Amino acid sequence: PRPSHFSPGDEDFQENHERQKHKGKRRNGDRPKNKRENQRRKRSSNSEPETSEESEDEEEVNNDGEVRPELLSPEELEKLKEAVDEKKKLIQSLRGKPWPMKQKLVTLRESQLFVEKYEGALGKGKGRKLYAYKVMMTKKWKKFQRDFENFKTACIPWEMKIKEIESHFGSSVASYFIFLRWMYGINMILFGLTFGLVMVPEALMGRPYGSIPRKTVPRAEEAGAMDFAVLWDFGGYAQYSVLFYGYYNNQRAIGWFKFRMPLSYFLVGVGTVAYSYMVVIRTMARNANESGVGDDNSFNFSWKMFTSWDYLIGNPETADNKFASITTSFKEAILEEQESRKDDNIHLTRFLRVLANFLVLCCLAGSGYLIYFVVRRSQKFALDGLENHTWWERNEVNMVMSLLGMFCPMLFDVISALENYHPRVALQWQLGRIFALFLGNLYTFIIALMDAINLKRKEEKVVKYNITMWEASLYNGTGSENSTAPPVTIHPADVPRGPCWETMVGQEFVRLIISDTMTTYITLLIGDFLRAVLVRFLNHCWCWDLEAGFPSYSEFDVSGNVLGLIFNQGMIWMGAFYAPCLPALNLLRLHVSMYLQCWAVMCCNVPQERVFKASGSNNFYMAMLLVILFLSTLPAIYTIVTIPPSFDCGPFSGKNRMFDVIQETLESDFPAWFSKVFSYASNPGLVLPFILLMVLAIYYLQSTSKSYREANVELKNKLQMVTQRLDNFVFLTSYGSDFILNA
């Protein structure tokens, strides 16, 4: 029975290490102790650690049971010190010893007790209490640090959910949820920026609803402004609110502390993009560091044999599946090895691959044309007036885009069976094709949107003319020519409005996101949940086994979902400048998605038959995200730079270009020398050499990284040669001696 008042319930090696450093002085003991006890203790300190425990029982009378150093002679002190050092060395090296665990734990505990008891004896005299205090504080600090780490880990949202999913489904499905959580973090920051710096200042400090024409629902639309159908389409009161670009006033400074609203709007727009770039590239760099091993093409079967198992699996059915999938992958590897030896029919394979690519191209072209056709039709509807058409016709574009985005990847998957690629290569082709599909759809949508923007700008000229006419008629009506007459008070709702293409763009994006979300959720409910319910409850009265054959439970489609997430984020980046409510909407959507998909995966899906490791594809998804970020900020930047803002709505109304707000701020808010410096810095003569320098730096870094990679490969080869030589040497010495003996 161990005495319980000893504190080392913690097997913390570091603590002992710390104590080594603090071989400080101990204070002279106050309590009287018989010499006899000390002598017994001295004797026991040089013997086995176990017996020291028995003597320690007697020391329960004293606190801490410390040895009085002044009662020991120098040689004994020396011996004690050696013993303590030996015990410390033992503790340090314990991990590497080939003992059974129980023995290790017992030895550890005893050594720690010994060290703790007798180390104080080594310090001399006075500083003992201070030393004890220091030791106690260090221990407490370590404990606090550990608790804080635990608390930080417990604060990570949804960690238990994801771990549970990982144990059931393997690491690739869990990687989707980890990716979702990471996206949620990014969107949280974007939401913070847009909400805190754009929406809230305008709502609190800007002019309230109804004070100026752009903030009021026009008289013509007032009747239906509160209808649910109108609000769902983001018209009515939703349109004339902080959610969209058009509501914002172009007043240069608002509120009592002169918040520069237009500047803030512009900078937040630029800042969201900059932040996103930074985060994505930083994550890519971190992932590149981790995946350093790389794919060796040698020792394929050894790698498979020793590294295929996923130790995070905690569910028997998943383990069975993983086992079956490893077996299948072995079979496939053997087949592949055989097939790579004989390589007949290369022409047939090539022909089939070309055919498959041709079919995919046809499908892509077909889907692109369909979207273009539908968008043209919706523009025709808009010209006719939207009220004459059914709900289906009004939402045709969104529905067609969502449906195509759902069905075409399935078709690509089926066509890729023709190509006969290795599954990982096939997956990359599949992802590339889905990427092309989504991109094509998105850009067709944008081109159609550009047409609508141009239409609105043409309308602007007409409306400007009409407004001048209307104002003239107003002043004529009051019958006074000079400006000293009291201005006519017209209710803001009655003032004729200029068209606002930015709000229209924002609305289109919001509608697209909403319909995409709805389609995803409905597909989830029908394709996964309803299917699972049918399979489960119809199985005992159906002629064939629904679980084993068609339709069976669905599998979780990792790549499709990840791509959907990436493209969704691309749309947010595209539209966030024109609809500041988009990050908020996306945050809500991701939050709901997380819970809904976690539930759906656990409830309706079965683990995949082909279980893929996620680590290789992580950087691939990040690279796609980067490309999407670049491609989605392009249209926004193009519209900002080339198209003049609407004259009647938004924070930049009245300016020639949106980025003029920067110029204005530099001139008015900063001292004169600052704007001079800036104008020098933005001189093309300075900017071009700088760009050239950056290009050269990138080239230099690229070539050094290539040379490091080659050096790595060479080292690997050398290592292989050395081990081979060592093997030969070992073989020769072990058998060589046999030869000599038997010769």
Add this chain to the structure above:
Amino acid sequence: MVSPAIALAFVPLLLTLIIKYRYYFVLFYRAVLVRIWKDCVTGLSREERAFQYVLTNSTPGDPDSILDAFDYWCSKVEFISNIGPKKGKILDRLLLEQSPLTVLELGAHCGYSTVRIARALPLGARLYSIEMDQGNAAIAEKIIRLAGFDDDTVELIVNPSDEVIPRLRSDYNLERLDFVFMDHWKKCYLPDLQLLEEYGLLGKGSMIVADNMLFPGAPKFLRYLRKCGLYEWKIHRAMLEYSRGIRDGMAELIYQGIK
């Protein structure tokens, strides 16, 4: 009402379904449509047509040629759900490993699997084959005798299996069955298994092989297997007979005895 564009957007889905399940469509065509057509045209039943073909195209007394003739007819002319060459090889291997002396077969149908099993039996073994349908049983009897197996080796019992199994011990003096092959109606797998257990016809180490575990599938049987713990079981995965692309499996059970 619904615009043509939205209808067109469903075209990829249709194409996907057609391409993914093309083997099932082909199977449906061969097993159902061609059969109905031939039934109307010739007036004979499917098994009789098969028998006529086998009679004319095989060597009497040679089980291998009978099986080959059957395989040819089922793959090229029409479709009958015998066990087929691939799954048959698995069955042969299991039989060779087990070397049973008393074998029970539930569901002889045309006699293909009976001939297959009888071919792989050791000397002195006896096969009891149960078939419910009179017409099929008549054809099976002819095929078995054509293959050259006499009454010592193969006995064909024409009764439903749930009536025969209780009487196996009393009427046929069977103590223990070394091997059972189930290929009759899938919903009868579980009741017949439980009957065999109840009447004590299974001993430790008896092997039971059940066909068509995945297509059409016997879900209750599988669920019972997983739960009861009396058997060590595994599923041999293969393809459905005479068709490519449709997965199927045979379950191999080894009775462990009550603990």
